[in-house]
Amino acid sequence: MPTNEEIELKTIQPTAELSSFVESFWMITNPTDKDRQIVILPDGRIDIIFSLTDKINFKTTLRGIDTEPQQASIPANSIFFAISFNLLAIEYVLPEKVYSIVNGGVNLPSAFWDITNKDLYDFKQFTEKVSRKMLSLIKPDIDNRKQELFELIYSSNGTLSVKELSEKVFWSSRQINRYFNQTIGISLKAYCNIFRFKSSLHHIKQGKLFPELNFTDQNHFIKEVKKMSGVTPKELSKNENSKFILLSALP
Template identity: 25%
Template sequence: MLKMNTQDFVPLQPGFEMNTSYYVEFKEKDQQDGSTTLFYQFKVKEEVANTMTVIPDGCIDILFCCDPEHPYAKVCGSVLTSKKIQLQANHEYFGGRFLPKSELDCSRYSIKDIIDHEIPLNEMFLIDHLSIQEIVKQKDFVEKIKLFNNMLRNIIFASNSATTSMKFALRKMYSVKGNITMNELAEEIGCSTRYLRKYFEQYIGISPKLFSQILRFQYSLYLLTKTNEYNIRDIIYEIGYYDQAHFINEFKKFSHLTPKEILLQSIKN
């Protein structure tokens, strides 16, 4: 059976891949902490404009609309359940998906404020609109990534802002695919569950329990749709669900679909 490399894992948004005219992505590894950022670009199909669905991923996305006449960028916090978002038909979008490891360098909004919300990038940060235009007008995908890293990344994310305890907690949760209790995690860190919750609300915006559930769901989704080595029974065992009912209920909670329905959609597309 395939051994999953949790360090390379970035949560999925299947709608971006399945409901677009084209989709490309590039994973960039942070040389300091080994975490991975996913950059992507796609073009929206006419028939799915304004009906694109996103699912919980526990991440922050920075999404650019590459309309040369009306370019814009927004910060997208993780949704808490499956949700339709508005995208323009036949328009290109470029974005980055960032794992929670650094606090947003913003005094006007907390990370909790953007959970389940989309906020204009230049409303949250002191960013010149010309920087957004520069990225949008660049045709080459790789060059877009370079421009984003050089012009905006350090403005948006505070460098090495997470505490040692929080970094350890996140590494641990990703390494066990979310399959850990809050009491176990608090004991490994050496803090109370109350302080653990406080850390998570500051850096991720949701409780550690909910974050672990989202991680478990996302890892299961990856094994279900991106590999041929795992059947449903294997995933239940690998990810640590109590039983099949628990597995199905958690999928429906976050995606409004059963695992089989999601699998059929991914095969169809």
Template identity: 40%
Template sequence: MTYYQHTSNDFLKQYIRCFWWLDNDSSKNLNYTILPDGFFDIIVRFDNYKYQSTVLTGLYTKEVEVVISPNHQLFGIQFKLPAVEYVFYESIAPLLNSQKKLSDAFWNLNSFNFSENVATIDSLSSIISQEVDKENNLDHRKLHLFKLLSQTKGNESVSYFADKLFWSSRQINRYFNKMFGLSLKSYCNILRCSASYKDIKKGDLFSNQNYYDRSHFNKEIKKYTNHTPKKLSDNENDRFLQISVIPNE
């Protein structure tokens, strides 16, 4: 299996976490478990480098099992939450724990030569940049919220964000449910869970992400991944993709 990630340019960093590529260049099926991480993706599927389809995912609050056949490839764009309003201009709430098929011509994804990855990413970055609101009608309160979420990794209460932004907890939760399909508290729990994956990979089975105690940590990790921290840490056959691709320190 070949996997790599490519960071976005400076302009798109607040909207895109990374571009990624996965190629099953083996002779057998690859079985992976995708864990909740607080991002959503466009995924382009190929069969022996021939374009097949494009899908848009929502956020995930639980594990997803995927099987990648031999000679199949996936190209992905992993988006941060601000992209929902300022790149796609529509709610992804209906896609919670699911996905929808996009037109083959969406962003011309069916016409790129994905063997030229850097050039393709540059071209896609240009297309996505053109999609971003050029009228500068950005809600800076929302952008500040997303920045705080990234900085705190979800390790704060809803009231903390409400106080920082002078925005009521009820309004924030209404916004999250409308646009993303879950409450801010649930999203924070997912971020905190995701931030623990790095510790879990190192064998630290009690993350430093402000869980009350080991029992609470185990319960929360299992709630969103369906596995104990020990099971994730063992990562038999590199099954858990997010943990497998975390760089070794």
């Protein structure tokens, strides 16, 4: 999905075997000679990002959960291929703990998962290669209670309360919050708020500037959107210069 100034965005969905662990694969390229300023919005995902700049500078980064908007740039002459993970991947696929990198990231070793700069020229082949690698890494004996909890958060767009989620999965609120803080780095409620905001972006992009996902009222909706994006729903919907890259990528 091209945006202005020749920035290109593409996404590919995972296979059914990986869908519990991977939300999507995505690609951003900036073939121009100018850096592109963007804002990264909280979306409830953990990312592994493989980047190549000027055809020589290759690195791999694991990025944790974002709780606030982040100013960033897409460097000139750069390619980014990435994997966005669902929460279940934290314990069963990812090599590093993410609780300590909220609003940040860490560099991963060279040739992580056997990916090199040569793999960043064919997006489809990249997704197939990392998919095979991840399938070989998935740990057995998945906790069904955690899997059900995460699926409830996603299917409800983050609108269920901690109490409702706790009752549905027969897991105490206190234990769930301890798990979230020790594993993900934020509370369950904070995560649900992030996911509800992300789910609201579809409505905001369509110009629906009123709450549709269990916000208390209009003021609460505006306050949450400003907290997550730094701007009002109206300003976010305009997305001037396509700087809110997550909004630009939505269909």
